[in-house]
Amino acid sequence: MASARFADFAAQDAQNHGMKLRFSFPPYPLVGRPREILRKYVEGKDPISGRPLMPQVIEALTRPLSEEEKHPKTSRAAPRPRLLKPDTEENLHQLFLENGWTDGAPIVLPTEERVAHMLTGTAADPTEVVGRMSVTIHQEKLEYTVEKVAVNAVMAGAGPEHLPAILAIAASEEASMPSSTTSFGRMAVVNGPIREEIGMNSGLGALSPFNYANTAIGRAWTLMTINLGDARLGETFMGSTGNNMNYNNMMIAENEERNIWEPFHVRKGFKKEESTVSFFQGWSAVNSMGAAGCCRPAQEETLIMMQAFPCLRGALTLIMDPLVAKHLKEQGFDHPDQLSKYLSEKFRMTAGQFWGSDVVYSLVEPDARSGIEPYASWLKLPKDSLIAPYTSPEKINMVVVGGETQALWLTTDMWYIKTVSIDRWRPKSWVYKEDEQAPRRRYARRKRHAAALNASGYDPQ
Amino acid sequence: MAQKKAQSGGSLCTILDPRGQPTMVVQPLPLAPRLDTLQDKTVYVIDVGFGGGWEFLEEAAGWFARNMPAAKIVLQRKKGIMFVDEPEMWAEIKQNADAVIFGVGG
Numbered sequence: 001m002a003s004a005r006f007a008d009f010a011a012q013d014a015q016n017h018g019m020k021l022r023f024s025f026p027p028y029p030l031v032g033r034p035r036e037i038l039r040k041y042v043e044g045k046d047p048i049s050g051r052p053l054m055p056q057v058i059e060a061l062t063r064p065l066s067e068e069e070k071h072p073k074t075s076r077a078a079p080r081p082r083l084l085k086p087d088t089e090e091n092l093h094q095l096f097l098e099n100g101w102t103d104g105a106p107i108v109l110p111t112e113e114r115v116a117h118m119l120t121g122t123a124a125d126p127t128e129v130v131g132r133m134s135v136t137i138h139q140e141k142l143e144y145t146v147e148k149v150a151v152n153a154v155m156a157g158a159g160p161e162h163l164p165a166i167l168a169i170a171a172s173e174e175a176s177m178p179s180s181t182t183s184f185g186r187m188a189v190v191n192g193p194i195r196e197e198i199g200m201n202s203g204l205g206a207l208s209p210f211n212y213a214n215t216a217i218g219r220a221w222t223l224m225t226i227n228l229g230d231a232r233l234g235e236t237f238m239g240s241t242g243n244n245m246n247y248n249n250m251m252i253a254e255n256e257e258r259n260i261w262e263p264f265h266v267r268k269g270f271k272k273e274e275s276t277v278s279f280f281q282g283w284s285a286v287n288s289m290g291a292a293g294c295c296r297p298a299q300e301e302t303l304i305m306m307q308a309f310p311c312l313r314g315a316l317t318l319i320m321d322p323l324v325a326k327h328l329k330e331q332g333f334d335h336p337d338q339l340s341k342y343l344s345e346k347f348r349m350t351a352g353q354f355w356g357s358d359v360v361y362s363l364v365e366p367d368a369r370s371g372i373e374p375y376a377s378w379l380k381l382p383k384d385s386l387i388a389p390y391t392s393p394e395k396i397n398m399v400v401v402g403g404e405t406q407a408l409w410l411t412t413d414m415w416y417i418k419t420v421s422i423d424r425w426r427p428k429s430w431v432y433k434e435d436e437q438a439p440r441r442r443y444a445r446r447k448r449h450a451a452a453l454n455a456s457g458y459d460p461q
Numbered sequence: 462m463a464q465k466k467a468q469s470g471g472s473l474c475t476i477l478d479p480r481g482q483p484t485m486v487v488q489p490l491p492l493a494p495r496l497d498t499l500q501d502k503t504v505y506v507i508d509v510g511f512g513g514g515w516e517f518l519e520e521a522a523g524w525f526a527r528n529m530p531a532a533k534i535v536l537q538r539k540k541g542i543m544f545v546d547e548p549e550m551w552a553e554i555k556q557n558a559d560a561v562i563f564g565v566g567g
Contacts, residue, residue, distance in 0.1 A: 001564030010566050018489040030513030030565060035520070038513070042520045054524050061504070061560045062496050072489035084478050088471035101479055110477045133481065137544065142481025151477045228481040358512045363542050366510055370540050 001057070003028040004047045009238065013138040020069055022060035024053055031358065077140075083112075096155075100232055103222050103247065107155040118150040121160025122167060123428045126150070130170045133229040136179040136236050144170065144228045152227055156220035161198045161432040162213055165190060165277060166220045167425035174279050174417065175229040176221040177246045179237045182359065185245030185283055187317070187414055188221065189399050190253040191265035192275030194422055197431045199442045200253035203449060204403025207252060207319075218251030243283065250280075252401050258322035259400035260329050261336050268419045275422040280317055280397075282414030284309075292320075292327040292407040299331060299339060303347050305411040306390075310357035311349065312364065315395040315415030321402030324409045340396035347390050352383030404453060499532040502559035506536045507550070509543040514565040521562070 002010040005028035014021040025048045026041045033041075046053045087095065092109055096102050108114065119126055124146045132141035149170045153163055169188065176186045190200055201211035209215055231237045256263045256272075265276040286305045292298035298320075306316065320328075333339040354360060355378070368375035378387050390396060397416045402408065426432075496502060506522055508515045515538065522536045535558070541547055554561050 001562060002566030006566055016487060018487045019492065021492070026517060026565065030517045031511070033513060033516075035516065038517045038520045039523070041517065042524045054521065054528070057521075057562060058499060058529070061562075062498060064495055065492055069492045072491060074486060074489055076486045077483035080478050080480055080482055082477060084476055086473040086475045089474060090471065092474065092476060096479075109474065110479060111474055112477065115477055132484075140483060140485040140487075143484045144481045147477070148479070148481060151479045155479060223479070227479040230481065362510050362512060366538070366540060366542050369538065 001026065003030055005029070006238070007048045008235070009138070012235070015075075016139055018072065018075075020072060024057045024060060025049075026053060101227055102155070103219065103226065107223075108157050110151040110154040114154045115147065115150050118154050118158070118160050118163055119147065121150075121163030121427055121432045122146065122425050124167065124425060130167060131173040133170075133173050133175055133225070134236070135175045135177060135225060135229045135231045139230055139236050141173075142228055142230050144224075148228060149224065152223045153216075153220045156216050156223050158216035158220050159212075159432075160427075160434070162217050162220070163432075164275075164422050164425035164427075165194065165198070165213075165217050166224075168277050168420050168422040169217070169221050170224055170228065171425070172277075172279060172418065172420050175231070176225040176249045177231060177237065177239070177243070178281070179231070179239065181238050181240050182283065183239035183241050183243040184281055185243040185250070185414075186221075187245070187250035187252070187280040187282075187319075187412070188218070189264060189278045189280070189401075190217075190251075190276070190422070191256065191263050191270070191278065191419075192422070193273060194275035194431075195253035195256075196442075202253035202255040202401055203258070203446075204405065206255070206401045206403070207250060209248070214251050214253070215248065218248035221249050221251065222246060252399075255322055255400050255402060258404065260322065260325045261398070261400065264397070264399050265419055267336065270419060270421070276419045277422055278419040279417040280412075280414040281417055282315075282317070282412055285319070285410040285412040285414075288409045288411070290408075292324045292409065297331050298324055298328055298407075298409065299333070299342055299346075302343060302409075302411055306343070306347050307349065307353075308411075309413040310360050311354060311389040312357070312359045312413075313395065313415050314390045314392055315397075315413070316343065316390065317397045317399065317412045317414040317416065318409055319399050319401055319412060320409035321404060321407055322400055323402075323404050323407035325398070325400050327407055336398045337393065339398065340393040343396050344390045344393040345388065347388060348386040349389055350383060351378055351381040351385045351387050354387060354389055355379065355383075403449065496560055499529060499560065501531050501533075503533045503535060503557060505554050505558040505561040506534055507554075507561060507563050508536070508538045509564065509566065510539055511543060511565060517565055518562075 001024050004025040007025050010023055025046050027047050046056055126147040128146045130144055130146055130149055132143045134141040149167055153166045178184050198213045200213040225231050254264050266272050270276050286308050368379040506518050508518050522534045525532050525534045
């Protein structure tokens with residue numbers, strides 16, 4: 001049985017696993033509905049078939065199997081040709097829009113010439129298989145080559161210099177919007193020399209749309225998720241409200257130059273001179289809406305902000321301006337791990353608040369009922385008992401981003417997934433260079449920013 | 462619509478298909494044989510764990526008690542979360558049940 005809202009999805013899921021199951025569908029939703037309504041659903045009809053629900057269930061268990069159910073056939077989707085049927089630009093734009101192959105905004109059409117130019121951004125063979133991706137575990141993963149990734153990079157408006165980072169994202173096989181009715185968001189953080197080489201913004205307004213590299217790479221991840229991860233609205237993507245993060249996936253670079261701590265990727269075992277991209281997943285971010293240390297130390301303010309989250313995975317990621325990292329160091333946190341330990345140990349939530357969340361009920365309570373600790377003990381506690389649900393300090397991470405106009409930070413419910421190397425996807429020349437003007441403009445901008453900071457009397461130490 | 466515009470003129474361009482390639486061959490699985498009747502049979506009703514599912518299946522079990530008391534209903538929760546397979550659960554069902562109702566998805 002599946003609720004009626006997911007009738008098509010459930011049937012497709014079964015088919016993808018080689019089965020033609022006999023489904024029955026009660027009305028949607030079931031969650032939060034009073035008992036008398038649920039009883040009416042049981043006594044009532046399946047809204048999809050229009051037949052009485054429970055007699056239909058009994059029939060599904062007792063009606064003899066058809067020949068098709070006894071001997072289902074092997075199925076395989078038809079391979080897709082490399083090129084689309086030639087058409088006018090206007091019609092092709094319309095085709096992409098109507099087929100759901102874009103994010104809704106205009107794209108750059110991936111002509112053979114443009115894709116060939118994009119491929120000059122990597123030394124990898126265009127036919128090399130990069131990976132397989134799906135937005136849901138209920139569908140098959142689609143396979144893609146370097147050329148397919150380049151096609152989506154062209155569509156996103158990226159340049160060849162961005163391709164190594166885009167290929168690294170593709171090779172991670174991480175979809176930017178994994179399908180969940182809860183509407184996931186993602187974040188990707190680039191570290192290492194490539195940040196500067198391709199002009200990513202890690203400073204002022206890094207999370208806002210002012211930077212070509214951040215914008216194009218983030219959008220390419222979204223388009224790859226749509227086309228390579230097969231995200232189809234209402235078919236494979238079921239996020240109820242969706243998530244605004246999905247547009248650009250919080251694509252940023254870490255501000256290593258102004259970070260008082262060691263860079264994020266170094267803390268994850270990479271060398272400083274390596275270029276990497278790190279992935280995070282969650283739902284939401286809470287803005288501190290004010291300066292660290294104004295009225296209360298940032299670590300104490302963070303404990304308050306953490307109450308906003310259900311603590312599903314005991315994970316947290318703080319995105320903080322360099323000024324906040326500096327403030328926290330002054331508070332005695334010489335290393336981010338010390339802050340992780342502090343937050344893990346000091347945060348408290350009532351057992352009632354913890355178990356009262358739907359996602360915790362669905363995804364944690366089964367462990368508690370199976371006797372897995374500490375959940376089994378927490379489930380037995382009175383609702384007003386206090387628990388420390390962030391049990392693993394290593395799941396609390398910090399990333400330093402921002403332009404030092406405010407000691408501001410975001411507390412997010414994002415969990416860290418993994419860090420992958422970008423360097424493996426670089427061109428033979430190591431750095432793609434076509435236009436010398438762009439690096440010069442970036443350097444001039446950085447110099448102006450440094451001059452403004454110096455003029456303000458800011459002490460970087 | 463696309464065809465109509467093409468007829469109205471404009472140079473044609475050739476572009477690449479942006480979509481990933483399906484490669485999986487789905488191995489078909491036949492359904493389990495059906496029963497003649499549920500009378501005197503053991504029917505497992507498994508809650509996979511989505512919110513509201515347990516309460517709904519309790520009501521479904523109540524329906525059986527009122528309308529088909531000769532069927533023995535065993536209502537239980539899936540031990541782990543809904544996204545993880547549990548071979549031991551299927552082994553128990555195969556050993557003890559004549560039929561199973563699994564739900565409620567979504």
